[in-house]
Amino acid sequence: MPVNLQRATASTGRAHARRLSLLALALALLAPQVQAAQSIWAARNTPQAAMIADYRTLECSKAPPPPYTGSLRLQSKYDQSDASKSTLRSSPDADSERIGKQVKEFIGGLIYASKRFQRAKKPQEANMALACQDQWLEQWASAGALLTEDASSTGMAARKWALASMAGAVLLTQSASDGKLQLTPVQKDWFTRLGECVIAEYDPRRSARGVYFNNHDYWAAWAVAATGMLVGRDDFIQWADGNLRRGLAQAVRNSDGSYAYLPLEVARAKLAASYSQYALVPLVLLAESARANGLPWTAEDQHTLDLLANFAARSVLDPDDLPELKGKSQADVAPYKLAWLIPYLQRNPGNSLARKLYDSEDGEVDNYSQLGGPIQPAYSHLR
Numbered sequence: 001m002p003v004n005l006q007r008a009t010a011s012t013g014r015a016h017a018r019r020l021s022l023l024a025l026a027l028a029l030l031a032p033q034v035q036a037a038q039s040i041w042a043a044r045n046t047p048q049a050a051m052i053a054d055y056r057t058l059e060c061s062k063a064p065p066p067p068y069t070g071s072l073r074l075q076s077k078y079d080q081s082d083a084s085k086s087t088l089r090s091s092p093d094a095d096s097e098r099i100g101k102q103v104k105e106f107i108g109g110l111i112y113a114s115k116r117f118q119r120a121k122k123p124q125e126a127n128m129a130l131a132c133q134d135q136w137l138e139q140w141a142s143a144g145a146l147l148t149e150d151a152s153s154t155g156m157a158a159r160k161w162a163l164a165s166m167a168g169a170v171l172l173t174q175s176a177s178d179g180k181l182q183l184t185p186v187q188k189d190w191f192t193r194l195g196e197c198v199i200a201e202y203d204p205r206r207s208a209r210g211v212y213f214n215n216h217d218y219w220a221a222w223a224v225a226a227t228g229m230l231v232g233r234d235d236f237i238q239w240a241d242g243n244l245r246r247g248l249a250q251a252v253r254n255s256d257g258s259y260a261y262l263p264l265e266v267a268r269a270k271l272a273a274s275y276s277q278y279a280l281v282p283l284v285l286l287a288e289s290a291r292a293n294g295l296p297w298t299a300e301d302q303h304t305l306d307l308l309a310n311f312a313a314r315s316v317l318d319p320d321d322l323p324e325l326k327g328k329s330q331a332d333v334a335p336y337k338l339a340w341l342i343p344y345l346q347r348n349p350g351n352s353l354a355r356k357l358y359d360s361e362d363g364e365v366d367n368y369s370q371l372g373g374p375i376q377p378a379y380s381h382l383r
Contacts, residue, residue: 037233037237039174039229039230042175046118048120059135064136064139068102068103069143070099071155072099074151075152106145110165111373113129113132116132117173130177130181141191144190159194159201160202160219160220163226164219164223164282164370165371167191167226167229168370168372170183172372174230176377192227192233195233198223202220205217212264213246213247213264214265215282218243218247219370221244221247221286241295247279248304250263250264260308260310272330273331274330274334277315280308281339284305284309309344316360317353317360336365338361
């Protein structure tokens with residue numbers, strides 16, 4: 001590498017590090033010191049929790065994939081010449097697919113360990129599951145995986161999705177373990193740095209002109225909120241709540257006030273229904289975060305969320321009846337993208353449209369990997 005380029009690269013890296021440090025300091029100073037960040041998935045006294053012993057004395061029977069520490073200059077799977085971003089690229093980028101596969105294999109292992117723990121019938125099985133999740137996390141955390149500064153916008157998106165999945169998987173395991181599962185200092189530091197990185201990358205979008213503030217920002221907020229719950233950072237919860245408020249403000253109500261939609265998600269043409277569900281998943285969870293962490297949540301906030309739920313349900317149940325979707329034949333929506341129904345219906349069982357959508361899938365709307373796996377066990381009152 002030429003000397004001038006080396007100097008420029010080093011200077012950019014130092015500038016990025018300074019921005020992260022200043023942002024972390026600002027967040028810490030602004031955060032209200034009322035309570036420690038609370039998980040939306042409370043500790044549960046499960047049969048598996050009673051089986052827990054010193055699982056760190058066990059050796060996981062399967063090694064994790066090598067920690068990914070390289071560039072995140074990934075390319076989008078969508079053809080960027082299509083304004084609606086609803087057409088897949090004709091030839092996927094090989095490097096992006098290879099990196100994605102490695103990261104997904106790691107995330108899949110964390111989720112599998114969480115499921116294995118929650119389904120364990122014997123102490124050996126329960127403790128081996130915890131050992132595997134712990135040891136996989138420790139290896140990637142020790143290597144500083146996914147913390148590269150060299151990331152494209154698609155790479156930044158992939159990092160926040162990965163963080164949402166990883167933090168979610170551990171939070172769900174913690175809940176099922178009655179809070180007995182705890183991060184090591186190395187793991188806690190890694191999650192904290194990843195959360196700060198996502199904030200640094202997505203915070204400028206809140207004030208930048210010409211930025212489509214959309215589902216990416218809602219998911220960035222949920223990734224940061226979930227991380228805040230995991231590492232006890234109130235400032236993470238506060239930052240994420242700001243994105244929730246902007247998301248709610250983007251809702252456009254129809255003329256009779258029976259539903260509201262997110263225009264940037266509806267603009268995805270044949271994927272409008274799918275992206276309306278996709279955006280609602282983090283918004284519903286962020287609303288739960290606001291309640292759990294003592295942040296303002298008004299009747300008007302809830303009404304807006306209800307109207308968004310009405311549109312999302314109708315976009316699947318009867319899309320032809322929605323003027324916003326006229327002439328846009330909708331692609332099938334994967335059932336797991338309806339996972340928002342689980343927390344929403346537990347709190348709002350009287351929403352008939354949401355219930356109809358849930359029943360249309362026989363309640364099989366769980367197991368979203370981007371949430372860290374099945375969330376239904378945390379919502380035992382949903383029927």
